[in-house]
Amino acid sequence: QASYQSGTIYEWNIDGMNEYHIINKLQEMTMVSNAHKIRNNSDKAVANILIAGFTGQIKGWWDNVLTTQQQTKILEAIQVNELKEPILDNNNETIEDAVSTLIYNIANYDPTCLKDRTADQLSNLRCRKLQDFWYKDTFMTKVLTREDANQLYWKEKFITGLPTLFAEKIKNKYREKHKGVVPYEKLTYGDIVSTITKTGLEICYDIKMSKQIKKDSKTYKKELGDFCTQFGYETFKPPPSKNLQKPKLDRKNYYKR
Numbered sequence: 001q002a003s004y005q006s007g008t009i010y011e012w013n014i015d016g017m018n019e020y021h022i023i024n025k026l027q028e029m030t031m032v033s034n035a036h037k038i039r040n041n042s043d044k045a046v047a048n049i050l051i052a053g054f055t056g057q058i059k060g061w062w063d064n065v066l067t068t069q070q071q072t073k074i075l076e077a078i079q080v081n082e083l084k085e086p087i088l089d090n091n092n093e094t095i096e097d098a099v100s101t102l103i104y105n106i107a108n109y110d111p112t113c114l115k116d117r118t119a120d121q122l123s124n125l126r127c128r129k130l131q132d133f134w135y136k137d138t139f140m141t142k143v144l145t146r147e148d149a150n151q152l153y154w155k156e157k158f159i160t161g162l163p164t165l166f167a168e169k170i171k172n173k174y175r176e177k178h179k180g181v182v183p184y185e186k187l188t189y190g191d192i193v194s195t196i197t198k199t200g201l202e203i204c205y206d207i208k209m210s211k212q213i214k215k216d217s218k219t220y221k222k223e224l225g226d227f228c229t230q231f232g233y234e235t236f237k238p239p240p241s242k243n244l245q246k247p248k249l250d251r252k253n254y255y256k257r
Contacts, residue, residue, distance in 0.1 A: 004035040009049060015056040016137060026103050033099045043096030044075050050102065058106065060144035067150075077101035108190060135161065136193060144189075152184040158192055163223035170199055204228035 004010070010032055014022050029050060036046040054062055062071070079087040079095040086094045139158055143149050159167050159182075173195055174182040204227070 004032045007039065009053045011055055012053045012058060013056045014058055026107055029103055043098045047075055047098035047102045057140060057144045064147050064149045065144060074098060074101050074105055155184045155187055166223055170195055173199060200227055
């Protein structure tokens with residue numbers, strides 16, 4: 001079992017990790033924070049020690065995506081009950097909750113996957129098939145180190161870079177919930193990734209359960225590729241082509257002159 005020393009700044013990097021390894025990394029972060037608290041460091045102080053070790057995209061998320069107000073809200077967080085009322089300790093004082101709030105926000109934001117590699121690269125980046133969903137990691141790597149990472153343009157570009165029909169379906173998901181508009185100003189990249197994954201799985205399920213191929217199914221199948229297999233669905237196999245037999249020539253009707 002790993003041991004951690006109080007007062008040591010550990011590096012935190014989740015670049016290229018899948019969900020399982022990110023969760024393990026966040027659990028490790030919790031264990032390190034407990035080691036720091038042994039020296040009676042305040043929860044806020046421990047959170048700042050963790051932040052000092054951020055590198056890669058997670059540092060870009062903290063520095064460039066979160067606003068100063070959001071950072072302050074995390075660091076000043078206190079424990080509350082189900083009614084959102086402050087929980088008090090034996091001295092009738094509020095209890096700091098910065099570390100748990102920080103880790104929760106990392107998990108909820110899901111940067112998953114970052115200095116500026118030029119806007120041209122981002123603008124030309126596309127995911128032509130969902131089996132190429134490494135596009136998500138590549139996009140995040142480029143955008144989360146930009147100071148303008150939270151601009152609506154990049155969030156819109158993230159969606160429009162998906163396969164055409166699928167991108168429109170994602171937009172329609174948001175339009176249905178927000179009176180016909182896509183609320184880019186309210187969306188995080190984590191929200192978008194979650195919607196993409198959920199919608200992709202819905203299509204996989206619908207195609208699997210459907211006995212009759214609908215008009216757009218072939219297009220979706222082509223765009224989805226082996227995206228579905230990443231979540232336990234079988235790949236879509238095209239119907240077997242019919243063997244066309246060449247007509248036999250009746251040699252009796254032919255003669256040499």
